[in-house]
Amino acid sequence: MLPKRSGTKEILTGLLPAGWATALKIAGGYLLAGLLWILLSDRLLALLSADPEVLTRLQTFKGAIFVLVTALLLFFLLWRHLRTLRRAEEQLFLAARGISSEVGDAFFASLVAYLAEALNTDCALIAALEGEDQCQARTIAFWNQGAIGENFTFSLQGNTCSALQTMESCWCPRGVSDRQDADHPFSRMRIESCLAMGLRDARQRLLGVVLVMSRRPIPQKNTAEALLRIFASRAASELERRAAEHKVLHMAYFDELTGLPNQQKFREVLLEALRQARQTEQQLALVYLDFDRFKTIVRTLGHRHGRQVLQLTAQRLKQQLAESEVLAHLDGDEFALCLPRVASVGEVQAAIERLLVSLKSPIQILGHELYVTASIGVAIYPLDGRDAETLLRNADVAMSRAKALGRNNVQFFNPEMSRQSFQSLVIENRLHRAMEREEFVLLYQPQLDLVRGTLSGMEALICWTQEGRSQFSPSEFIPLAEETGLIDPLGEWILYSACRQNRLWQQAGLPPQRVAVNVSARQFYQRDIAALVARVLRETGLDPRWLALEITESVLFQDIAETLVTLEKLRDLGVHLIIDDFGTGYSSLSYLKNFPVGTLKVDQSFIAGIPDDPGACTITSAVVAMAHHLKMTVVAEGVETAAQKNFLSDTGCDKIQGFLFSPPLKSDAFADLLERSAA
Structure with missing residues (x-):
């Protein structure tokens, strides 16, 4: 901060070159005037008058005349100095104000x-x-x-x-x-x-x-x-x-671990490179790189040494870059490289070869030699996209293709392949990595008892997140997980996590609630689901009555005889059984009465039409009445309006779930809800 105005005057004496000189001049002038007056005053008075009487009178006022003359002299000198001081001060403050207004x-x-x-x-x-x-x-x-x-x-x-x-x-x-x-x-x-x-x-x-x-x-x-x-x-x-x-x-803009540009900085670099490529009509290559089985490295060596592997590998890759090439650390073990002004595919291949050569030498970690390989995808502007988003997506697709072909290879994006197959390939590859990176979390959607107006159970819903944001909806990746077999480890993780979390809430003194977990067709038929549930309940310590399994109609009627045997095993364990999405499948009442099911869940497609759609209202009322006749509880899902809630309450529906009551909650938020419900 600049000094205050009153304090600046002290400094201004140093800023004025004539400050000390002026004081010396004033003192010297006064001394000189005094000496001259003493030596010459009598002669001056004699020049004024020759009359002795007049001279005598002048002698009387000689001292007063000296004081008057010297006072005028001192006033003039001090006034001039102070004026100069004030001007210097004003100039200084004008300059200071002008400079200080800038940043x-x-x-x-x-x-x-x-x-x-x-x-x-x-x-x-x-x-x-x-x-x-x-x-x-x-x-x-x-x-x-x-x-x-x-x-x-x-x-x-x-x-x-x-x-x-x-x-x-x-x-x-x-x-x-x-x-x-x-x-x-x-x-x-x-x-x-x-x-x-x-x-x-x-x-x-x-x-x-x-x-x-x-x-x-x-x-x-x-x-x-x-x-x-x-x-x-x-x-x-x-x-x-x-x-x-x-x-x-x-x-x-830079990654703390590797010192490389991060995703945000790389995006800006890519946008600028694309702008220049458009102006010069040159090609640009975007290289997407992902280390193979890096999660295994972390599990084996620990997170600290896994981070060290990333740092050392990033240093090696950076050393191979030309001046115009930009390498960025996007997330986890994923890197991206921008190659501006490429003349041919061969030039891109040469740049990638430099990166692969740098990875061939083993990394020394904990006294062991560790070999790191990478899957690489390439997209080229303008052939594979004309904007940053398209290039990034296509390079990622190509990298996923490299993973699918056995890893440790390079794939150039092929625009002739259908978008659907590539999207499935991307999701499949990301599913594998998501399991390794623990990107799945469980959310819990509360259910409201319409009779008591209290919390009564919940449904566990899986959410796939990256960087705190939802990546894909379950409807996109669950079918693919079933197709690829990933639903087995994923389903077991969901079941175990839900049971364990429910047990932790109970151990914390929160009121017990039943948690419902969805079971896929593959889980139900290709594994001994009863044995899996028994093991999970035993390992987590959860009482079976606090677990419910939701099974869709389409699963139930694939093999009725086998389904009945499996359901009876689950019932014998003490697990509650729910038919999910009722009304969208076979809806065969003749078989439904033979199944040991305790709850029907009305599909939200019917609830969405309530109360304006007479058909939806009629079907929902019939399902509630039929379920109660079979001694079953009815849950309506997807309830979002008060009108829907009122209609369901009037028809005798037992429970509802949906955004009207509460959206799906994270475990800590649901614990707060449990605590409030117990108050």
């Missing part, structure tokens, strides 16, 4: 220009310290002979500036160039004299330096030092703000 580079540029002009020096600069040892300084603003010059780096060691580590300012009246190496910037500029002042933060850490230099001796150190001191605090504050801003920007 960033504009502030530094204005300040060095003002300092050079005010002190009549050839050069002025402001520099920030660089490096851990703080021995190097990089200019932020450099004023050289009436214009802004190019910034440069110089050393603080071996010159007067080195004293700034312990002193407020450094002064060298002559011989600056002689004290530097021949290639030092000060030597090349033939600097004769300089004055430097350190720029420090609130904790007195040296952040930078403000420096005025001249090719001739700077005559007035006090004036220059006072002026630098006025602006040093403001410059230090701006330097600190600038450093904090750069740090925040670096954190926002």
Whole structure:
């Protein structure tokens, strides 16, 4: 901050070259006038009159005349000095106000220009310290002979500036160039004299330096030092703000682990590269790289050594880059490379080969040699896309294809393949990685008892997230998981996680509630589902009565005899059974009465039409009545309006779930709901 106006007057005495000289002139003038009056007053009076009587009277007023004359002289001299002082003060504050109104580079540029002009020096600069040892300084603003010059780096060691580590300012009246190496910037500029002042933060850490230099001796150190001191605090504050801003920007745009550009920075780089490619009508290649079985490495070595593998591998990849190539760490073990201005596919292949060569050498971790391979996908502008999103997606698709073909290979995007097959391939590959990276979480949707108006059970719903956002809906990846067989480990994880979480809530003293888990067709028929449920209940310690399994109509009627046997085994375990999405499948009442099912769930497609659709209302009322006749509970899902709730309550529906009561909740939020329901 700039000094206050009242305090600045003390500094202004150092800024005025004639300050001390004026005081000396006033004192000398008064002394000289007194001496002259003493020596010449009688002669002057004699010249005025020859009459003795008049001379006698004049002698009486001689002292008063002296006082009057000298008072007028002192008044004139002091008035002129104070006027000069006031003008200097006003000029200083006008300059300070103009400079202080600016920020960033504009502030530094204005300040060095003002300092050079005010002190009549050839050069002025402001520099920030660089490096851990703080021995190097990089200019932020450099004023050289009436214009802004190019910034440069110089050393603080071996010159007067080195004293700034312990002193407020450094002064060298002559011989600056002689004290530097021949290639030092000060030597090349033939600097004769300089004055430097350190720029420090609130904790007195040296952040930078403000420096005025001249090719001739700077005559007035006090004036220059006072002026630098006025602006040093403001410059230090701006330097600190600038450093904090750069740090925040670096954190926002660069990955902390690898030091490479992050996803946001890479996107900006890619957009700029695409803009230049359009202007020059050149090709651009986007390379997507993913390490193979990296999750296995983490599980084997631990997260700390897994991060170390990423760091070492990233360093190797970075060393293979040309100046124009940009490598970024997107997420986890995924990297992207932008190759601007490529002339041919062969050029792209050569760049990728450099990356693969860098990965061939083993990495030494914990005394063992670890080999890392990668699957790589490539998309080329403009053949495979004309915008960043399309190129990223297609490069990811190509990389997924490389994974599917056995990993450790390179695939170029093929636009002739159907979008649907590629999308399935992408989801399938991401499903594998999602299981490895533990990207699945369970949400719990509460159910409301319409009779009591209280919480009564929940449904566990799987959510696939990346970076805190939902990636795919269950309707997209669950069918593919069944097709590929991933539903087996995924379904077991859902069942185990839901039971374990329910048991943890009970152990925490929260009121027990039944959790419902969906069972797919593959799980139901291709595995001994009863044995799996028994094992999970045993391992988690959950009482079977607090678990419900939801099975769709289509599953029930694939093999009725086998279905009945399996359902009876589950019933014998004490697990509650629910028919999900009732009304969308066979809806065979003759068989339904033979199944040991405790609850029917009305599909939300019927609930959506209530109360305006007479058909939906009729079917829903019939299902509720039929279920109650069979001693079953009825749950309506997808209830979103009060009108739907009122209709269902009037028809005797037992429970509802949907956004009207509550959206699916994370485990901690659902625990809060349980706690409130118990109050």
